[in-house]
Amino acid sequence: MNLVMGDIHCYGQCLRSWTPLVALFVVLSIALIAVSLMLPNPRKRLRIFLFAQSSGILAIALTYYVMECSEMLTLYLYSAYLLISTLMIFGVLRYYDRILIRRLGAKPAGSILNWTQEFVDMLTSAKLYYFDSAIPRAFASGRSIFISIGLLEMLDDEELKAVLAHEAWHIRHNSEMPFMKQLALMAFSSSSDPELESMADRFAAEIAGSEALLSARDKVDKLFI
Amino acid sequence: MVKLDQINISNDGLTKFFSPIEAAILRALWADGEMTTSELTGKTNIPLTSVAGTLDRLVKAGYTTRRTEKVNGRVRFMYEPVFSEEEAANEITTKILDSLVETFGPLAVENFSKYSDKK
Numbered sequence: 001m002n003l004v005m006g007d008i009h010c011y012g013q014c015l016r017s018w019t020p021l022v023a024l025f026v027v028l029s030i031a032l033i034a035v036s037l038m039l040p041n042p043r044k045r046l047r048i049f050l051f052a053q054s055s056g057i058l059a060i061a062l063t064y065y066v067m068e069c070s071e072m073l074t075l076y077l078y079s080a081y082l083l084i085s086t087l088m089i090f091g092v093l094r095y096y097d098r099i100l101i102r103r104l105g106a107k108p109a110g111s112i113l114n115w116t117q118e119f120v121d122m123l124t125s126a127k128l129y130y131f132d133s134a135i136p137r138a139f140a141s142g143r144s145i146f147i148s149i150g151l152l153e154m155l156d157d158e159e160l161k162a163v164l165a166h167e168a169w170h171i172r173h174n175s176e177m178p179f180m181k182q183l184a185l186m187a188f189s190s191s192s193d194p195e196l197e198s199m200a201d202r203f204a205a206e207i208a209g210s211e212a213l214l215s216a217r218d219k220v221d222k223l224f225i
Numbered sequence: 226m227v228k229l230d231q232i233n234i235s236n237d238g239l240t241k242f243f244s245p246i247e248a249a250i251l252r253a254l255w256a257d258g259e260m261t262t263s264e265l266t267g268k269t270n271i272p273l274t275s276v277a278g279t280l281d282r283l284v285k286a287g288y289t290t291r292r293t294e295k296v297n298g299r300v301r302f303m304y305e306p307v308f309s310e311e312e313a314a315n316e317i318t319t320k321i322l323d324s325l326v327e328t329f330g331p332l333a334v335e336n337f338s339k340y341s342d343k344k
Contacts, residue, residue, distance in 0.1 A: 112293070112300055132293075134262060134277040134302060149293060150277050152300040153262055 011073045018066045025059035056081050097142030104131035123168035136220040138163050140170040159216035162208035169200040246279045254306040261301050
C-alpha cells in the first residue's frame with residue numbers, strides 16, 4: 001500500500017501542474033461512459049460514448065507528453081483503458097437486457113399471460129417480458145425475450161407461439177454467435193442476419209407449425225427479429 | 226396540456242394542429258370515448274401498422290391514456306382521450322392568441338376587437 005501511495009506521489013511530482021488535468025480526463029471519461037449507458041436516445045448515447053473515449057485518450061496522450069520521469073504511468077493508464085473497454089463490451093453484451101428492461105419499463109409477461117412464460121421455459125431458459133407499446137415488436141437480448149403489447153393484441157395464441165419459439169432459438173444460439181457479429185447486430189439493431197433469421201424461423205415452424213409462423217410473419221413481418 | 230409545435234394554417238380543420246393520423250384518432254376518441262386498438266383502426270380506417278406509432282406518440286405527449294385489459298385470455302389496450310374536444314379547442318385558441326399578442330402586442334388585440342365587432 002505504501003509502495004502504491006509512493007508511486008502515486010511520484011507520478012504527481014513528475015506530472016507537475018498537469019496532474020489535476022490528467023485526473024480530470026480520467027474521471028470525466030469514466031463518468032461519461034456511465035452516463036452513455038443510461039441514455040435512451042441511441043444517437044446521443046453514441047455521441048457521449050465517443051466523448052468518453054476521446055477524454056480517455058486525451059488523458060493517455062497528455063500523460064505521455066508531460067511525464068518527466070517514468071513512462072510507466074502511460075502504460076498503466078493505457079492498460080486500464082483497454083481493460084475497462086473490453087469489460088464494458090463483454091458486460092454490455094451479457095447484461096444489455098437489464099438495461100433494456102429499465103429503459104422499456106418491461107414487466108414479466110407471465111403476470112398477464114401465464115402460459116407464455118411456461119411455453120418459453122419448455123424451449124430455453126429465458127425470462128419473457130412485455131412492454132408498453134402499440135407497435136407490434138419482439139426481440140431477444142441476453143437471456144430475456146421482449147414482446148410489445150401491440151404484438152399480443154395482434155397475434156392469436158398459435159402465432160404468438162411461433163414468435164416466441166423464434167426468439168427462443170435466438171436465446172439458445174446467442175452464445176454460439178461469433179462475438180463480433182453480436183456486437184455488429186447490437187450496434188446496428190435494424191440489420192439482422194437473414195441466415196440466422198431463417199434458421200430461427202425453421203425452428204419456430206417445427207415448434208408451432210409453419211402455418212402459424214407464416215400467418216404471424218404475414219401480420220407483422222420484419223417486426224420480430 | 227396540449228403541446229403545439231407546428232401549425233399549418235393552410236391545412237384543413239384539425240390537421241392545422243395535428244398530423245392527419247393524429248387528427249383522425251382524436252376525432253374518433255372524442256366521438257365515441259373509450260375504445261380498443263382494433264375499434265380505432267376500424268373507425269379511422271387506417272391500418273394498424275400506420276396507427277401504432279402515432280398511438281405511442283399520442284400517449285407519450287399526453288393527449289390520450291391507455292390501460293391494459295385482459296379479456297378472454299387476450300391482452301389489449303383500451304384508449305381514452307385526456308381532454309374533451311372543447312378543452313382541446315380552448316387550449317389551442319388560448320395558446321395561439323397568447324403567441325399572437327406576445328409577438329404583435331396591441332395590434333393583435335386591436336384586430337381581435339375589430340373581429341368581434343364584425344361578428
